[in-house]
Amino acid sequence: MVGKLAGVAVALAAGFVLPAYAASIETLFGPYMSPGTEIAASTEANFSGLVTPRWTTWETPNWTGAIKPETEADLQNIVKIAKANNISFLATNGGHGAGICYGTISGIDINLSNFNSVSIDVANNELTIGAGVKIGDIIQPLYDAGKAVPHGNTDCVGMIGATLGAGIGIGTGIYGLGIDSLKSVRLVTASGDLVTASRTSHPELFWAIRGAGANFGIVASAKFQLQDQVNNGNVVRGAYTFPGSANRSVFELYKSFDDFIPPELSLQLGISYSRATGTSQIALTYFYFGPLSGVQPYLDAAAALGPTTNSTSILTQPALYNSLQNGECTIGSPISGGTLGLGKTDVPTLQAVFAELVAFNVANPTTYVGQSVFQRYDNKLTLQTPSYETVYPWRDIKTFWLHLNFYLSPALEEPAANLTKSMRAKLQATSGFATPHVYVNYAYGDEGPAAWWSLKNLPKLVVLKALWDPKKLFGKANPVSGC
Ligand SMILES: Cc1cc2nc3c(=O)[nH]c(=O)nc-3n(C[C@H](O)[C@H](O)[C@H](O)COP(=O)(O)OP(=O)(O)OC[C@H]3O[C@@H](n4cnc5c(N)ncnc54)[C@H](O)[C@@H]3O)c2cc1C
Incomplete structure (x- = not known):
């Protein structure tokens, strides 16, 4: 050959x-x-x-x-x-x-979609998946086996693609980050060799895989450590919507989780504008990987704010993740995005960002729908892994802000991008972090390698990149050298 x-x-x-x-x-x-x-x-x-x-x-x-x-x-x-x-x-x-x-x-x-094997080894607590596996492919088999692994929220996202950046989701507080459950990968490198990277085989490469993985090769398969499923695989979902006018009190409630949130609980705070009703709205959703009694006091606090709609359900994990697909698996729409990691919540900043988003929606009534989601995932378990273990640096993020612009007119592409950047700048100013903490898998792209992997990690990452991929064959979507 x-x-x-x-x-x-x-x-x-x-x-x-x-x-x-x-x-x-x-x-x-x-x-x-x-x-x-x-x-x-x-x-x-x-x-x-x-x-x-x-x-x-x-x-x-x-x-x-x-x-x-x-x-x-x-x-x-x-x-x-x-x-x-x-x-x-x-x-x-x-x-x-x-x-x-x-x-x-x-x-x-x-x-990579032909590499779609899923293998669960209950005796050894291991999950091995091929490069073509989507998050949705592992949820039911794991549920059936009574096991769990950290993964993102959206069925149709690539399981390995998400993990290579860190792998975050509503289960982060209870199961940790995807990279922290990753045991090894089989990787096709720039030389065309097939190597195994793990804590004991090419450990430096494995450090880089866990956060900057797409830059180092094609992961043909990945092995994860399994955990036992909590609460028999059942999750409580409490969903509340509020009129935009309630923004201050809802944001204050969200802020009250800054210092402590139970590991079993995660929050999604969505701000948007409805073209149908011509009103702004806030959606606050609670996901609790435990019994209803454990989350009831938190749900009561949300209900006390007088939501427009209010529903509580207990779902199996497969049913829950299935219910989370809200257009996220619809392909081929013009959607741009942006992100930032936050270490604290500043209510006036959230109000300003909300007002800016609503104003942009109102100014473009037929051609634009934008929404931002603030994802509060407990990071106590995440912080238990020492920072030197992985190139993914941002274990201190408490809230992942993810903004999405759905624009129907190409003329709005640039204004929507400017909106994203303006909201991002406001959030950065009160984020609690001196420099931007950006989850590379949500990145807009202009933040640069220091924001994705930290200034501290860059020298080592650059050396490893030069060693393993000197011709820069891999990682063009978020290159170590920036794009
Ligand atoms: C709607 C939506 C929801 C999301 N939800 C979450 C979430 O809950 N949690 C989370 O952590 N992230 C989430 N993400 C971000 C997601 O993790 C990244 O976009 C990820 O890169 C997607 O992987 P993919 O295989 O679906 O995409 P692709 O576009 O196919 O690939 C994305 C990048 O990953 C690389 N890649 C994929 N597979 C491999 C492989 N086997 N080996 C080497 N490189 C590979 C590609 O080369 C490319 O650079 C979400 C994104 C969207 C758009």
């Missing part, structure tokens, strides 16, 4: 004028793939069936083709051939990656 690949590279060096992939991606890669691998140039009819569907049409990569491989050896050969021929690529799965760096990518989409 090495000889064949060298032959391809030499043939190219000897005289093709056009980039080889523009001539025939099939000719270049096809002979070195397993029989089930599918390949298409972007001009071919079957391309749309092969390329990973993207959640947002904002800042879409310019795909020149797509390959849907079947085996780890295929992945290795794709990397070797692409490198030998100077072809850019991005490995994708859930298609939920978003940010301005994606718009700078031009190359081949490596669609």
Whole structure:
């Protein structure tokens, strides 16, 4: 195989004028793939069936083709051939990656969805999944086994893609971060080798995988430590909506969780504007991984504020996560976003941000719907892992602010981005952090590597990047060197 690949590279060096992939991606890669691998140039009819569907049409990569491989050896050969021929690529799965760096990518989409194996080893408390597994693929099997692993909230997001940034969700307080349950990965590196990274095998690489994983290779499979499911897998959800006029008291209630929140509890505070009713609104949702009696006093405090709607339900974890998909799995809409980590809540700042969001909605009544969500996840368990363990640095974040702009007119793309940045600047000023703490998986893209991985971690990260991926084949969506 090495000889064949060298032959391809030499043939190219000897005289093709056009980039080889523009001539025939099939000719270049096809002979070195397993029989089930599918390949298409972007001009071919079957391309749309092969390329990973993207959640947002904002800042879409310019795909020149797509390959849907079947085996780890295929992945290795794709990397070797692409490198030998100077072809850019991005490995994708859930298609939920978003940010301005994606718009700078031009190359081949490596669609990982064939790697969809899920294996639960109850005796050894281990979960092993392939690169194509989505969060929704593991929820029911884990529930059935009475086990749990930290994961994000949205079914259709890639499980490994989310974990490589940190892996946060409503279960963070009780199960921790995804990276803290990650035991090992099988990774195709820039040399095309398949290596295992863990605490004992390439530990420095494993440090970088846990927070900046997309920059170091294609994770073919990942092994997680399982935990026992709490509360028989049942979760209490208390959902409240308030009129916008109640903002101060609702924000004060949210702030009251700054110093202490039970590990079993997480909050989502959503601020938005309804085009249907022409009114602003606040949604406050409680998720409690324990019995109703444990969360009742907190629910009573929300009910005492006089919500417009109020519902409490006890759901199995599969039913709960299924209910959380509120357009998040609808693909192909123009949605831009932004984020910031907060160490404290400042009520006047939240009020100012809410007012700005509402004003923008009102100014663009037919072409824009924006919403922000403040996700309060308890970080006591997260802080138990020493900061030197992982390149993910922001264990002190208490609230993850995630803003989404749904804009129907392209003319609104820039104004919506400016709105995001303006809200972000307001929140940063009172975040409790001197420098921006940005969860890389939610990043807008302009924050830069220090905001994603911290100034302290950057020197080590840069050295490891130069060692493992000197030609910068990987991580173009959030590069170690910025985009
Ligand atoms: C609606 C929505 C909800 C979200 N909810 C959560 C949440 O609850 N918790 C959370 O932590 N994050 C969440 N995220 C963020 C999410 O973790 C990131 O967007 C993540 O990168 C998505 O992975 P993907 O496979 O779906 O996306 P893709 O676009 O397919 O990939 C995104 C990035 O991950 C890389 N990648 C994916 N798989 C691999 C692999 N096997 N090996 C190497 N690199 C890989 C890609 O190369 C790319 O850089 C959410 C995002 C959206 C849009």
